Amino acid sequence: MIELIGLILLWFGLYYIVSASLNLEFGYAGIPNFGKALSVLVGAIAVGGILDRILIAYYGIKGNLIEASTYAVSNINAVIAHDPIVGFLILIASIVLASILGLITGAIFILPSAKLKGDYLGVTLLAISEAIFLISIYDLRIVGGYYGVSVPDILAFIPGEERTWAFIGIVLFISLLVYLFFERLLNTPFGRALKAMRENENTVKAFGRDIMMLRIKAMAIGSAVGAIAGALYALYTANIIANSFTRAEWTFFPFLMVLLGGKGNNKGIILGTLIYVIVKILLDFYKYDIKNLLHLPFEPTWFSYMLFGVLMLLILYYKPDGLLPEGPVLTPPVKKFLKKS
Numbered sequence: 163m164i165e166l167i168g169l170i171l172l173w174f175g176l177y178y179i180v181s182a183s184l185n186l187e188f189g190y191a192g193i194p195n196f197g198k199a200l201s202v203l204v205g206a207i208a209v210g211g212i213l214d215r216i217l218i219a220y221y222g223i224k225g226n227l228i229e230a231s232t233y234a235v236s237n238i239n240a241v242i243a244h245d246p247i248v249g250f251l252i253l254i255a256s257i258v259l260a261s262i263l264g265l266i267t268g269a270i271f272i273l274p275s276a277k278l279k280g281d282y283l284g285v286t287l288l289a290i291s292e293a294i295f296l297i298s299i300y301d302l303r304i305v306g307g308y309y310g311v312s313v314p315d316i317l318a319f320i321p322g323e324e325r326t327w328a329f330i331g332i333v334l335f336i337s338l339l340v341y342l343f344f345e346r347l348l349n350t351p352f353g354r355a356l357k358a359m360r361e362n363e364n365t366v367k368a369f370g371r372d373i374m375m376l377r378i379k380a381m382a383i384g385s386a387v388g389a390i391a392g393a394l395y396a397l398y399t400a401n402i403i404a405n406s407f408t409r410a411e412w413t414f415f416p417f418l419m420v421l422l423g424g425k426g427n428n429k430g431i432i433l434g435t436l437i438y439v440i441v442k443i444l445l446d447f448y449k450y451d452i453k454n455l456l457h458l459p460f461e462p463t464w465f466s467y468m469l470f471g472v473l474m475l476l477i478l479y480y481k482p483d484g485l486l487p488e489g490p491v492l493t494p495p496v497k498k499f500l501k502k503s
Contacts (some may be wrong), residue, residue, distance in 0.1 A: 304488065355376060
């Protein structure tokens with residue numbers, strides 16, 4: 163039971179970061195980012211492709227990335243085991259690198275929206291994301307491809323199961339910071355401009371706002387935050403395998419969380435993510451029991467994909483606004499007026 167709770171908390175934290183960033187892009191700005199997995203992959207590349215190379219250069223290790231990273235990580239883990247500060251510095255460096263790389267990637271990634279909108283834009287973003295995903299798998303020089311690379315254990319000074327709970331605490335703390343960041347950011351004129359752009363771009367243009375610049379800012383910020391989840395996931399597993407960052411796990415399921423909770427509602431994203439993660443973890447734990455109980459004629463691994471696919475269709479048909487529908491924007495003057503009345 164304790165292990166189950168730990169997995170729920172860990173995946174809630176990771177998925178919340180991704181779905182909250184998607185809520186900025188899709189829920190507020192109205193950008194159908196079907197390539198969301200790219201930002202998560204970029205975060206992992208920042209750790210395995212950039213940070214690992216820095217460590218390899220520091221220790222002067224020769225050879226290809228896959229082999230050299232193993233020796234470099236082994237050396238740095240020995241240092242972290244005796245000096246916890248080094249581990250926390252690597253954590254901060256990983257988050258900063260992932261955010262910068264994610265921000266740049268997001269700003270470039272959205273450029274096709276200058277000519278495309280709606281479904282065409284969504285499919286184009288998906289195609290770009292899939293192309294980079296496949297390149298990262300088959301080009302071993304990027305992040306080790308399907309072999310993977312080792313990643314520093316930032317909590318090497320903590321033994322056994324305590325390490326897992328310490329990392330869960332880190333993930334949840336960063337998730338809280340992400341929530342506070344978006345609560346602050348999206349209740350500013352920038353957040354209201356994104357909502358206005360989602361509803362009617364021509365109106366926003368009439369007020370002199372640059373639509374393309376708003377999209378670039380939204381995607382840059384969303385990708386920077388999404389990349390943090392990729393970096394944390396890489397640090398948790400202590401290795402990176404490129405084919406772990408599939409579109410189902412890191413794009414379509416976050417879309418389900420946003421739609422389930424209520425797009426454009428930061429608190430709804432928390433609810434949608436929590437419900438999804440609890441159901442997903444329970445299905446993974448008891449999938450063979452479910453198969454025997456329901457006499458499923460297929461592998462139980464596919465049951466969760468089928469269930470969530472049906473759930474998404476039901477949400478779109480019966481509850482398109484989600485469990486916590488988007489509310490009105492309460493600016494400080496509006497709040498002041500409501501208090502007086």
